[in-house]
Amino acid sequence: MIDPRFYRLLGPKTLAELAQVVRAELPGGFDPNLALRSCAPLDQATPSDLAFCQGPAKGQSLIETKAGACLVRAEHAALLPAGVAPLIVKEPRAVFAAAAAALVARRDFDPTAPAVPASVKLEANVIIGRGVVIGEDVEIGQGTTIGPNSVIGPGVAIGRNCRIGANVTIYCALIGDRVTISSGSVIGEVGFGVAPTANGPVDVPQLGRAILQDDVSVGSLCAVDRGAFGDTVLGIGCKIDNFTQIAHNCQLGLGVVIAAFGGISGSCEIGDNVMMGGRVGLGDHIQVGERVVIAAGSGVLESVPAGEAWGGYPAKPLRQWLRESVALKRLVNPKPQASPKGGESL
Incomplete structure (x- = not known):
């Protein structure tokens, strides 16, 4: 969940607006005015969140999420739950960067404020x-x-x-x-x-x-x-x-x-x-x-x-x-063998 102490929510954005941001076709059968307020990982997303998915989790055949919309590759779109709007893109994780920037921004300093603002x-x-x-x-x-x-x-x-x-x-x-x-x-x-x-x-x-x-x-x-x-x-x-x-x-x-x-x-x-x-x-x-x-x-x-x-x-x-370190040392630097005359072999 996005912590409002540190981040500003820039939305809500409609499904149609986000589809335009990520250059995806608006999915049929979904409300283009669906309001998406924030972004979240698949397992934490709510119906007002945008998520992204690179593919099903290991050992699973379907994608599990409660997101309102999900950035997904074309071959994985059918694996989303019925109520999740698929935004089909080639590189979901990379495209998510642009989508998240349209929804959330880190709070920063007010350049006109004093060094220690009154709200501190x-x-x-x-x-x-x-x-x-x-x-x-x-x-x-x-x-x-x-x-x-x-x-x-x-x-x-x-x-x-x-x-x-x-x-x-x-x-x-x-x-x-x-x-x-x-x-x-x-x-x-x-x-x-x-x-x-x-x-x-x-x-x-x-x-x-x-x-x-x-x-x-x-x-x-x-x-x-x-x-x-x-x-x-x-x-x-x-x-x-x-x-x-x-x-x-x-x-x-x-x-x-x-x-x-x-x-x-x-x-x-x-x-x-x-x-x-x-x-x-x-x-x-x-x-x-x-x-x-x-x-x-x-x-x-x-x-x-x-x-x-x-x-x-x-x-x-x-x-x-x-x-293993001792064995390797012995292999690379074996001890000299004594010669029959008592000297050391070369």
Whole structure:
């Protein structure tokens, strides 16, 4: 669901208007004046939403959605539920970018407003550094410090006793109590959603939120992207080191620790009390169970069961990786064989 604290609904648009935007034929048998107010993923869409579908989900023969209309390829149009208007296009995900831009826009700064607008709610003992710019309807809790030249976007809520460093940017985010975000980090900016087209890749809108729960700390020069539709969540007590990237829709449990230069791809789920060494990278849609330990420099390309220790590239159970590393070393550099005279063979 689009959060009105961070986004403006530009509609409603009629089915006929959206068909024109996406250059699709108006489907027969559907009301051209059907009002579509927003956009949503298939599984969350309501009759007033536009959705898109690349094809049926794995293991399903039909497309399940309650959307009012859906961008879909011609070969999949008949798989939609009877009440969903098909807008037939060649590249649904890419075309969705144009359709979403006609329905939703992120709230931005009013260039005529003061640096701290009257709609901002500040509790007691909030310290705001020089050069800070704050958007409309921001809320900042008691005892929080905002460092110089930071930017707090419209609608953002920051809890009590937080420390926001210098040159931090926060958009589309809800920040809990006692959160630390060190200098130069960016929270809640657009994630890396790209759809290929015949004319080159296009950016797909990111319309979700970033949520940092209580006692989270984020180091310097990190990026935590907002969700594509849902939320990117850092659970209570997560500790994120410098130069770490957490992509859209990631869900981190309680007490997750990620050392410097971590790279977490989109839609990963990381369980409670996971520890990752420096330069660990996760591929997209990977699940990491609770209490997992991942060695520094590992590249994780498959889900990791709870309680295990993994390492290597591609990452695998740590003991297996170490045995394979030793075996490979012996294969490449075998020990010299002694000659019959007691010397070493060449």
